[in-house]
Amino acid sequence: MTRLVNRTHDAKARSFIESANQPGGDFPIQNLPFGVFRRRARQEAERIGVAIGDQVVDLRRAAGHGLFSALGSEIQSALAAPVLNPLVALGRPAAAAVRERLFDLLAQDGPSRNNVVDCLAPAESVELLLPVAIGDYTDFYASIHHATNVGSMFRPENPLLPNYKYVPIGYHGRASSIVVSGTPIKRPMGQIKGDVAADPVFGPSRSLDYESEIGGYLVGGNRQGTEIPIAEAESRIFGLCLLNDWSARDIQAWEYQPLGPFLAKNFATSVSPWVVTMEALAPFRVPGFDRPAGDPAPLPYLFAETDRRAGGIAVATEVYLSSARMRAEGMAPWRVSHASLASMYWTMAQLVTHHASNGCNLRPGDLIGSGTISGPEKENRGCLLELTWRGAEPVTLPTGEIRRFLADGDEVILRAACERAGAARIGFGECRGVVEPA
């Protein structure tokens, strides 16, 4: 097993920042996710931060105070950057060293407390930014439940295509339009063709949807023409985030043959501001997908015994919806569905190895998406297309409002966390977006 349980996973550890010790919080001292922020009230440059309780640690300032001097000049210089890329490029051990040092600094009996306190900013006072300059973004399709549901609607006799159980299906997404949580999402225009219409029309999408996914930022590092063996692939994943792959189903249905989705998805993709490191997730590793009898074994390049035994990650995902009327009436967001990253047919390591198996070079800060995370039950369906079965089974909000797809003013909120007995809860924060009119 690769649980790597060390002192940073001690569930009893507490921080001198009391808000980090509250049960049920996303950001205890065992988490320490990385992001990029600036204080709203100041004219200051973007800087790397780490979330702890209701505070953000300013790592640029902390490095300036010499709090990371034992880690060497390369790491200190990376911590002064306005994006995570230089830190990501140093590989997982560098970020792990920063996290461990922060764990000690933020502990109840930590050293240099005055210097650390000087680097804190209340989370409510900061603007959280896109944490990584993303070079290439690839979205996968790794939930067999999602693939089967979607396939059932369009090909009832043959829901799963013959390649699905062999190929971790993926496609290239758009890097320029990835936005951080909180950015409004304008309903896209596009070509739409009704089932009986002779010609398409150009107009606002009438089937705007979300897709609840987990994203992974890559360390990269394989030269073009070289592969990443499956046993090494875990070392190329820096950390995970929430990802909403907004999708216009009507645009998608008309445009996607033969080259796949394009304008149906590239108008916007939302990510959470915090990147949860693979180190923080170590206590939540579970076996990879347990293939039913009769399913083919993964081809050898996609198989490692370590990955079979602990390639999965038990991240519980949730989707919440809040209509404009719900917010006006003071109602809390309504939970639409929940699922688990552990139910994916392919592990993140398999996605990385497959991606590089033809020699495609992955770069530090590249982003991969898991694909919509759905599970076996109706309550596990990670997008409205599945949940309402193309609109045939609409959902009813607490206000009595009906949804087949998203309405203007709807806010979609993705959340996720890892929880188990004997370990501190590791939360992902939120990934939010309000739909604006076309």
Added chain:
Amino acid sequence: MTRLVNRTHDAKARSFIESANQPGGDFPIQNLPFGVFRRRARQEAERIGVAIGDQVVDLRRAAGHGLFSALGSEIQSALAAPVLNPLVALGRPAAAAVRERLFDLLAQDGPSRNNVVDCLAPAESVELLLPVAIGDYTDFYASIHHATNVGSMFRPENPLLPNYKYVPIGYHGRASSIVVSGTPIKRPMGQIKGDVAADPVFGPSRSLDYESEIGGYLVGGNRQGTEIPIAEAESRIFGLCLLNDWSARDIQAWEYQPLGPFLAKNFATSVSPWVVTMEALAPFRVPGFDRPAGDPAPLPYLFAETDRRAGGIAVATEVYLSSARMRAEGMAPWRVSHASLASMYWTMAQLVTHHASNGCNLRPGDLIGSGTISGPEKENRGCLLELTWRGAEPVTLPTGEIRRFLADGDEVILRAACERAGAARIGFGECRGVVEPA
């Protein structure tokens, strides 16, 4: 018409660099394409250059000599960059001003000749690099001849899908693996499934192919959520290049359903080092594709009268092949096919407008590919898949060697030029790549 014929299009203009005045050359004084280079013998930083005859003008050095001081500090600073992006971001008028100033400086009776001569490097002494830091790369499918040929092989009764004449079909490609001409191309490994085999195997592609395309670097500049009207789209295209969209047909056939090509293409894409500006191409504008009676009119967002009248560009493209044995025997590369960018169903402006029509933000230096450029005749087929009809009609090289797809050691050479009576020839140089074993 948007021919904008000005002094830089005067076919009689000559340069004091005699090699630029030779008939049939790619780089006369009327062309002046931009690229990035460094001298092989020196330890020097990458710098922007312009091709003229058999020389390259070092624009960083020229700016240092004050030769562009009349154009302002923004442009001078952009000319000192190691990539074209800052110049591209300034928009087409900036590059046009640089080109016009260079035209005057390089003319037979140009001023400051000693300073200009001091900035020249023989083309054979320089290494040409990727000219642009490409953020996102999108590949289109704009040749109806290509789409019909490929469709005929896989769906004989229904070669063209119903969306083709309405939607400029495109997909996202991979930016990280775009390489400059001359970079060897390693044959990719991948999952391949024979027609009768039960399971796929992982191994070297046996159907490696090229695709002859023209690429366009974008000025970008639309904020996310805003469109680019068709009448403005031309202003967002900086210039054109040669592009080889290397494709592994066996990997593609097995992986591409339902999300499109992925590992079949993202192992490598080659581009030519020189970017030919839209200004240099102005004398070669022709009407956009003349749709046959019965074809639907473009939807209004894709139609502008100016684009219909002069949205096409008469770029003649050529593909040459050279096997290892041909080179060993001293044979010249053999011309496999030729076609014209003017035969594309969609203009470059239509591709740009469609791309941004859903609010997708385009950034300076983004690259779009035309898709394989094929014409109506067999000699116009821009990839081996079409030319050999999936291998059913192999081609025979001058050595007697047979090709269904590319063999190790084969070199693919793309060339293109614009020629017409009364105008100077505008060449694109070459885009080369040798296939290396897996």
